[in-house]
Amino acid sequence: MASVSVTNVRKSYGHVEVLHGVGIEIEDGEFVILVGPSGCGKSTLLRMIAGLEDISGGDIAIGGKVVNEVAPKHRDIAMVFQSYALYPHMTVEANMGFSLRLAKAPKNEIQQRVRDAARILGLENLLDRYPRNLSGGQRQRVAMGRAIVRQPQVFLFDEPLSNLDAKLRVQMRSEIKQLHQRLRTTTVYVTHDQVEAMTMADRIVVMRDGYVEQIGSPLDLYDRPDNLFVASFIGSPGMNLIRGHISTDGPVEFIAADGGRMPLPGKFDLERGAEVVYGLRPEHVTIGEGGVDAEVILIEPTGAETQIVCRIGAENVVVALRDRIAVSAGDTLSLVPDLGKLHLFDGVTGRRL
Template identity: 55%
Template sequence: MAAIDIRAVQKSFGTIAVLHAVDLSIATGEFVVLVGPSGCGKSTLLRMIAGLDEVTSGDILIGGRRVNDLDPKDRNIAMVFQSYALYPHMTVAGNMSYSLRLRKFAKEKIDAAVSSATDLLGLRPLVDRRPKALSGGQRQRVAMGRAIVREPQAFLWDEPLSNLDARLREQMRAEIKKLHQRLGATSIYVTHDQIEAMTLADRIVAMDGGHIQQIGSPLDLYERPANLFVAGFIGSPAMNFFEGRYRRAGDAAFLDLDAGASISVPARPVADGFDLTIGIRPEHVLVGEAARPGAPVCPVELVEPTGVGAILHVRFGEAPLKAFHLGRTALRSGESVAVSLPPEKLLLFDTKTGRRLDD
C-alpha cells in the first residue's frame, strides 16, 4: 500500500475550470471519502488519480512517485466502479482473474489470489456463476474481488453503492468497512451520500464548486463545520439555519432573527448589527417537557415518524424548524409545542462569507 499526494492539482475542460488548486495528502492505509453534490469535482479528481483524465496542472504522487504521465495500467491502483463493469460471458472466477491473466501471472498464483478473495468476500459458492445469475450485492462483491486480487497500491471507489437499494447499501457499507479493516488498504471513496461518508471514512474531504471546503474526521465536520456549506451538507436530517443581526446587551448576546424572534446566542467579538447565521442540528432542539422555562410555543406543521423517534416540523416565529424527538410522540399536525434552542448548541456563521465564527 502507498501514500497518495495531490499537489495544487487543477483541471479544466476547455475554458471551464472544474478543479481549483486541490491539495490533499492521504496516508498509507487511510480510508478517505470525497463527498459533495453532483458536479463538485470529486469524481474528476478520482479519475485523475486513476489516470483516466489528464491533469491540467499540478502533480499526483503515488508512493512518492509522480504519476501524471503514467498510463492507468502502470499506476498499480484498482478501481471499483458504480456500474460493476463485469464481463457478462465470464464466470465470477473468470471476472476476478481476468486482469491477472492479461498480465500473464502463473496459474498457481492466479488460483491462490482468486481463492483468497472469494473466501474473504463470501463468494466461494458462486465462483461458477455468470453475472446475470447474481444479485446486485453479489455483483458488487465480485467487482471488489477483482480489485483485491491485483494487490494494488491503492483502491479507488467511484460511488460503488449508488445502484443498490437502501437495504443492500447498508449491508455493503458494513462489508466495505470490514474489508478495509482486514486489508489496511489505502482507499479513496467518492460518494454524494453523506451517510456513507460518515460511516466509512477515517477522514472526509468535503468538496463544492471544485474547491475543498473542509478536511477532517467525520465528527470534526459534524460538530465543527468550517462553513455553511459543510454544516448544511453533513447531517440527516439537515441542520436548521436562521439569519439575523447580532446584538449585545451587557454580558448577554442575542440574535434578532429576520423571522421575527430574538434568541440568546454565545457571545462573540463582533460588532452590534453584524449579520449572522446561526445553525442548530434537529437533535439539539428541545421540545415539549424538555424545553427550557419560558420557551415559546410553536405550531406543529408536520410529524415524520422514523421508528426510533420523530422529526417535528414546527414554525419558529416565521421560520421553519426541524426538531428530532427521540421516542414516540403523541403530537399531531395543527397542535403546538414548546421549543427552545440551547445557546451552547448553536453554531454561528458570518452570513456574508459563510465561515463559522470560532468558539
C-alpha cells in the same frame, strides 16, 4: 500500500475550469471519502488519480512518485465503478482473475489469489456462477474481488453502491469498511451520500464547485463545520440554519429576520448588529418551558426517533426527539435550544464564528 498526494491540482475543459487548485494528503492505509453534490468535481478528481483524466495543472503522487504522465495500468491502483462492468460470458472466478491472466501471471498464482479474495468476500460458493445468476450485491462483491486480486497500492471506488437498494447499501458499506480494516489498503472513495461518508471514512473531503470546503474526521465535520455549506451538507437531517443579526441594544440576543429572538451564550465575541446565521443540529433542540414558540408543520416518525418540522416565523426548524410524543400539525411547541451546542456563522462570508 502507499500514500496519495494531490497538490494544487487543476482541471479545465477548454476555457472552463472545474477543479481549482485542489490539495489533499492521504496517508498510507487511510480510508478517505470525497463527498459533495453532483457536479462538485469529486469523480473527476478520482479519475485523475486513476489516470483516466488528464491533469491541467498540479501534481498527483502515489507512494511518493509523481504519476502525472504514468499510464493507468502502471499506477498500481484498482478501481471499482458504479457499474459492475462484469463480463457476462465469464464465470465469477474468470471475472475475478481476468486482469491477472492479462498480466500473464502463473495459473496457480491466479487461482490462489482468486480463492483468497473469494474467501474474504464470501464468494467461495459462487465461483462457478455467471453474472446473470447473481444478485446486485453479489455482483458488486465480484467487482470488488476483481480489484482485490490485483493487490494494488490504492483502491479507488466511484459511487459503488448507487445501483443498490437501501437495505443492501447499508450491508455493503459495512462490508467495505470491514474489508478495509482487514486489508489496510489506502482507499479513496467517492459518494454523494453523506451518510455513507460519515459511517465509513477515516477522513472526509467535502467538495463544492471544484473547491475543497473542509477536510476532517466525520465527527470533526459534524461538530465543527468550517462554513454554512459543510454545516448544511453533513448530517441527516441537516443543521437548522436561521438568518438574522445580533441585537443592537439591550441583552445580547439573536434576532431573526422576522423579528423573533433567540438566546445566545456568552462564549461568543459578537459585534452588535452583525449579520449572522444561528445554527443548531436537530438533536440539540428540545421541547420545554420558556423556549421559543413554533408551529408544527410536519411529523416524521422513523421508529428510532421522531422528526418534527416546525416553523419559527418564516424559517423551518427540524427537531429530532428520541421520545415519542403526541403532537399534530398546527400545534404550538416551545423549543429550547442547547446553547452549549450552538453554531454561529458570519452572515456575509458564511464562515464559522
